[in-house]
Amino acid sequence: MATMFWRYGPKRFxxxxxxxxNTVLDFGSGLGHLVRILNYKYNLSAVGIEMQTQLTEEARKLDLEFEYTAKKHLTDECMTNLVRPTHCNVTLTSLDQLHQISLPKNAKRYGLIGLHPCGDLGPLLIKHFVKSNKVKFICVVGCCYMKLSCNNEPCGYPMSTYVRELDNSLTYVSREIACHAxxxxxxxxxxxxxxxxKVHAYRAALEKILVEMDPEFKHMPIRNVKHTNDMSFESYCEAAxxxxxxxxxxxxxxxxxxxQWKRVVVLYTLRLMIAPLVETVILLDRLLYILEHGIPCAIYPVFDPKISPRNHIIVGIKS
Ligand SMILES: C[S@@+](CC[C@H](N)C(=O)[O-])C[C@H]1O[C@@H](n2cnc3c(N)ncnc32)[C@H](O)[C@@H]1O
Known part of the structure; x- marks a missing residue:
């Protein structure tokens, strides 16, 4: 995905x-692939911020593996001059926290990137871009809209005054379907x-069982299962x-x-028809929020949606 981000978005970088x-902060950097490319290939000083300790540790290991291989092909001088990534293990929840992140010493101005930051992390990134004088540009591709906090703090939706004044809301169900492919x-x-x-009927039946067991299990995250035609419901549940x-x-x-799984297919198809509309509303709200602060910005399709369905990037740059 990180390679694709570069391939489809060179103008953005x-x-x-x-x-x-020369410094970039990647919010929700996962295994740090994008950070690694920006440092090693494009000599930007990129810092990854990731809340999962295991992913941060894995990211550091992948850097070492990359350098181990690079050493076989590069001169000692090149190796010394490599711009090395930084991976921070932090859970970002507020703007204040961002002032405490240690940036490279020469980072007087920097850009923000987010490749599929989940839920409120995308809006946090956008708010930091708008509010901090040091942040000069943003490139963000959203995802997991169902995790957004809506109409309550920190309020991932709506962000813009315009949409707030429309006094509307998006349900969990509509935000969730907006993340489907x-x-x-x-x-x-x-x-x-x-x-x-059939997999959607299986998922619905499993949800029913879980909620009957305990209402707290509603919308519980479960593993995606690659469904095959002859898979039984029992095997599906076991895998999920x-x-x-x-x-x-x-x-x-x-x-x-x-x-009755075919009825679920019909219902799912009808629901999916409005999914792009919901995503458009969320993305336009973000765009309006940035524009309301007087900063030029735009949305572009950046990936092949068959490979990465959340494929719209918001880019903004301060003059
Ligand atoms: C969908 S993944 C994308 C990972 C990476 N950007 C990529 O494209 O491979 C989102 C990542 O954001 C991290 N994340 C979510 N909320 C976060 C938060 N509040 N602070 C830091 N990381 C967060 C998750 O742990 C997850 O690794």
């Missing part, structure tokens, strides 16, 4: 040059691979709940409901 920033689903529908679409503390589920008595 021209923004670091345009805004004379419409392009690949359409392909399956067009090919007539309906049986592959692997690594979760829930083991033995009562999956009986659902045969009649599961036979």
């Amino acid at each position: 021209g923004m670091a040059i345009k805004s004379k920033c 419409i392009e690949t689903y359409c392909q399956k529908l067009c090919r007539g691979d309906y049986k592959d679409l 709940l692997r690594h979760s503390p829930l083991q033995s589920l009562q999956t009986k008595n659902l045969e009649e409901e599961l036979k």
Whole structure:
């Protein structure tokens, strides 16, 4: 994905040059692939911020592995001059916290990037861009809109005064469907691979069982399962709940409901039709928020949506 980000968005990284920033902060950097490319390949001093300790440690290991291989091909001088990434293990929740992050010494001005920062992390990135004089540009591709806090602090939606004044709201269900992959689903529908679409009926049945067990399990994150035509519901549940503390589920008595999986396909298809609209509303709200602060910005499709369905980048640059 990080490679694709570069391939589809070279002009966007021209923004670091345009805004004379040699430092970039990546919010929600995961395994640090993008940070690694920006440092080692493009000589930017990129700092990754990631809340999961395991991913941060893995990112540091991957840097060492990269350098181990690079050493076989580069001169000692090149190795000494490599610009090395920094990976910080921090959970970002407020703007104040951002002042405490140690940046490279020469970072008087810097840019912000976020490749699929989940939920409120995207809005936090945008607020930091708007409010800090040191931040000169932003490139952010959102995701996981269902995790946004809505109409309550820190308020990931709505952000703009314009949308706030419309007094509207987006439900969890609508924000969740906005994160689905419409392009690949359409392909399956067009090919007539309906049986592959049974997975949504399985997911709905599993949700029903979980909520009956404990209402607190509503919307509980479960593993994505690659569904095959002949997969049984029991095998699906086992795969979906692997690594979760829930083991033995009562999956009986659902045969009649599961036979109606085609109705779920119809319902899901209808719901998916409005998904791009919901995503557009969320992205335009973010864009308006930046524009309301007098900063030019734009949205572009940056990836192939069949590979990465959340493919719109918001870019903004301060003059
Ligand atoms: C969808 S992943 C994207 C990872 C990476 N940018 C990539 O493209 O491979 C989002 C990442 O953001 C991290 N994250 C989410 N909320 C965060 C927060 N508040 N502070 C720091 N990291 C966060 C998650 O742990 C996760 O690794």
